Amino acid sequence: MGTGDWNDGMNLVGAAGKGESVWLGFFLITVLKRFAPIARARSDAAFAELCESEAVNLRERVEASAWDGDWYQRAWFDDGTRLGSAANVECRIDSIAQSWSVLSGAAPAERARTAMESLHRHLVHADTRIVQLLAPPFDTSKPSPGYIQGYVPGVRENGGQYTHAATWVAWAFAQLGDGNRAVELFDLLNPINHSDNVEKAEKYRVEPYVISADVYSVAPHIGRGGWTWYTGSAGWMYRLGIEAILGLKRHGDALEIDPCIPKEWDEYEMTYRDTETQYHIRVSNPQHVNRGVLRTTLDGNLVAGNCIPLAKDGGPHEVVIEMGTA
DSSP: OTTOSSOTTOTTSSTTSOOEEHHHHHHHHHHHHHHHHHHHHTTOHHHHHHHHHHHHHHHHHHHHHSBOSSSBOOEEOTTSOEESSTTOSSOOEEHHHHHHHHHTSOSOHHHHHHHHHHHHHHHEETTTTEEOSEESOOSSOSSOOOGGGGSOTTBTTBTSEEHHHHHHHHHHHHHTTOHHHHHHHHHHHOGGGGSSSHHHHHHHOSOTTSOBSEEOOSTTSTTOBOOBSSOTHHHHHHHIIIIIISOEEEETTEEEEOOBOOTTOOEEEEEEEETTEEEEEEEEOTTOOSBOEEEEEETTEEESTTEEEOOOSSSEEEEEEEEOOO
16 A cells, blocks of 8 residues: 555555555456556556456455455554454544445455445435545544545535545446446535535535535534545546436447436437537436346347447438336
């Protein structure tokens, strides 16, 4: 883990070079799996095979050591002390280890679901519209994780909402096929829903039209937004809505449509433009499912699967997606 992985506030967890990050393990698995086909496409089969074998080995080591019973722990300190474990008084559970156990595809299905259920139970607060990064916040625990402990409990990374990580929570639920929770969390994170009446706006106290990097979770400032404008979580929020929920993804010269939506949604429409060619896409959900494409048509013609070839012919095209199960 060194002096911080994603959360650089945890700069003392691995300062001596021995501490290990569970999140970084999941993230490295993701990088290795994604890099292997790039290496293979450039005729470096040996390195592609190394990436794949190391991803398998790392997955086995994470599963053997990091599962804490109901969720994945966050890290080990240099001296072997656990962080993000049910045995801890502070930071018993951290969100990114759970989210990336799913996003990496590394966690077994049962553990992935259990980890995300634990996350939802401990870190998602519908009443205050906050998705905490970790809980309980750091205050007096030893060994110290680093300068994160210098923040007031419930502020920024120290047990507040860190929106960058909260978008990953929603994305992980979408990857599990839970469209109801994915959209529930999207709505919790949406800044306009923190400011759509006077009472909420006076509590939130920052712009309602940009993502706030953090939201406080401690009284008397519960629900107050922190830094705005600078955060990369805005890009993640956009991708969460377009790719993970509405299901619109481009792969080369093809457009994949794989929605994960609430069962209650009847239909929605999108327009996608590829240079001068426009695609009007209508997605219907007659069986009221979260996920699953039953039928795809392009200009009235049945298309196999859920990928649309991009024509680049300058004309309008009609795409109809019917969700459901056979």
